Amino acid sequence: MTPSLRGRLFVGLTAMVAVTCAAAGFFAFRYAFDEAIEMQDATLTQIAALAIDGRFETKMTPAAPGNGVDAENRLVIEELGRRSDNAAAGGLLLTLDDGLRDVARGRERWRVLIRTRADGSRVMVGQPTSVREEIATASAFHTVVPLLLLVPLMLLVTAILVRQSLRPMTSIAETLDTRRADDLEELALDGVPQELRPFIASINRLLRRIQVMVERQRRFMADAAHELRTPITALTLQAENLDQVVLSQESAERLDALKQGARRTSRLLEQLLTLARHDFDPAVPAAVVELDRCARNVVADLLPESAEKGIDLGFDEIQPCRIDAEPLMIEILIRNILDNALRHTPRGGKIDISVQCGRDGATLTVEDTGPGIPPEDLDRIFEPFFRGTRHQGEGSGLGLSIVKRIVDNLGGVVTVQNVASAGATGLRATVRMPAVIS
Ligand SMILES: Nc1ncnc2c1ncn2[C@@H]1O[C@H](COP(=O)(O)OP(=O)(O)OP(=O)(O)O)[C@@H](O)[C@H]1O
Ligand SMILES: [Mg+2]
Structure with missing residues (x-):
């Protein structure tokens, strides 16, 4: 060692x-x-x-x-x-x-x-x-005794000095360890001892190189998603045009599979674009968003789908609440959580939404009566492209990672937990964000 x-x-x-x-x-x-x-x-x-x-x-x-x-x-x-x-x-x-x-x-x-x-x-x-x-x-x-008594004192002072002298190093390590994975901001040189400056400067140069690389990757992802959108839209349109044509049973079945594939691809592209757009400019000009209104709008959009699936989608509690954010991002956030709940809740199930506003900020909760997430998947559920072992329907595994990124940028916290009561299962997603105090 x-x-x-x-x-x-x-x-x-x-x-x-x-x-x-x-x-x-x-x-x-x-x-x-x-x-x-x-x-x-x-x-x-x-x-x-x-x-x-x-x-x-x-x-x-x-x-x-x-x-x-x-x-x-x-x-x-x-x-x-x-x-x-x-x-x-x-x-x-x-x-x-x-x-x-x-x-x-x-x-x-x-x-x-x-x-x-x-x-x-x-x-x-x-x-x-x-x-x-x-x-x-x-x-x-008697001459030597004071000297002997000084030894433990000197050792103690030595230990404290060593500890104090190395403190800046441990605090830099702690700062780096507690950072968010996507926080590539350079380390400050203020108050850093002379000897550690070259070391910090090297870390900063490395961070700059990583920043450039990450930026390139994001740009590539955004460009690729954007470029693919047009041909996929065209493909979907062409497939829909075929609805007018009388097709044999077998051709109709193959056309359905084609349309499903086109839908899946276009959803993936939408999600990738959202992610890339948000990553490009995390400091999007914020506005005051009424969280309760936003939630009502998204729910209104999804009501036909929930009715078709026989799911009772509604509010448990809704308080007026204002937050500092980009309205589109908040809609994407709520839509992704509700989309998951709708996808996993069985027919006859229930999805309860609540928006609360208190001194400690805004809280959005979505609770469904689906199967929940297997405990072994919970740790990785916010990773991009992770869909868990029990995923359902079409999807890319990007929804929750988009949610997390939006919430992180707002300085909030998102958690998901299984809820089980009286033999019933379900998942509760909770988002806490700073609210605008009026
Ligand atoms: N309400 C839920 N109930 C049960 N499992 C869920 C629920 N929400 C998410 N999950 C699980 O978490 C996984 C990841 O969700 P996420 O939203 O990130 O991706 P997705 O829904 O599979 O794809 P996408 O949202 O990109 O279309 C899902 O595949 C599913 O296994
Ligand atoms: Mg999803």
């Missing part, structure tokens, strides 16, 4: 923080330790200077807790006498020259400072090495 940029940055920066802190901690510890040892040597020197002046009451006894100057530090001052007087009393120490050194006393190692007074008497100031090191370690440790 390719490692993520964020992961790589975080691991790299964490390693750097860890190594830097470990090195800094090590050197800080060593430095503070050496300093503490030097300080203790300086203390020994100062105490020796005071002892030489006789400012301490000193004893000749060997060092024992409580016997010296400082019980906790086990600092000991001892009078060693004169070298010539009594070598035995001073023991090994008396044989040593003046100065600071480490010596072994019994099992312990000591750091001692020996000084000789003007009268020849000698004094020793000493401290066990283990005690000195304990004190130095504690003091060095």
Whole structure:
């Protein structure tokens, strides 16, 4: 798996923080330790200077807790006498020259400072090495602790920084992901970090190329549909002219099939032209359309067909409602939904239409008593040329994709859902669009 940029940055920066802190901690510890040892040597020197002046009451006894100057530090001052007087009393120490050194006393190692007074008497100031090191370690440790406490804080800051620095990248990806498939508008460069600009510029160049390609395809579709319309119309007319001629049974049957084919082709061309026309100019000059009136007109047009099929087509509820749209597009939208309902509703069935207008916009609902759409087809039902597994009659599978495109351009939402109650089936198509508040 390719490692993520964020992961790589975080691991790299964490390693750097860890190594830097470990090195800094090590050197800080060593430095503070050496300093503490030097300080203790300086203390020994100062105490020796005071002892030489006789400012301490000193004893000749060997060092024992409580016997010296400082019980906790086990600092000991001892009078060693004169070298010539009594070598035995001073023991090994008396044989040593003046100065600071480490010596072994019994099992312990000591750091001692020996000084000789003007009268020849000698004094020793000493401290066990283990005690000195304990004190130095504690003091060095206190230097390192703040550094150690800073490590988690630095890691947290690193994580936040990495996240924040990569935020523009993730937000661009989110913007692209949530776009509509047909939204090919270029990405804005405002506020984009310098490093991402070439990347965005490349995406924009790609979007421009796709735009040109899509435009060419649409133009081709529109031109082809338009060019085919005339010969198909002529073909239909010729076929209808043949109605006047007396034909044999077989010829009449073949003529019917021919007429049906011509009708199917001309419906497909109409749908393709609608789609192409709408795609060409999505920003068609909008006007205020009375949705309720539009719906009434389409229903009036379709009443003869519904009567012929024995379907009860009518309004459940109709409220006055105005929307910003092109009237022809709204008619096409309603016609396509009703056309589907009429095609799938069996004889004796019912189609209820409702137009509602509220604060949240206009809602058009068409509910039929047909078989509904198989659940496995629902996800793809708005795809162009998709007719599902249970389609009926002639059709091109473009109706609902045209509906969706029109609704999308109006900033609305279209949904279809199966409705089943008391053993009856049906489909409910719902279109929600922004309404004009008057
Ligand atoms: N009211 C409905 N009841 C049952 N199935 C439906 C209904 N409306 C649509 N469908 C299913 O959805 C498919 C797609 O509908 P769409 O309107 O896009 O295409 P079409 O009606 O097949 O063709 P066209 O509308 O281009 O003539 C239909 O073929 C049908 O299977
Ligand atoms: Mg249809």
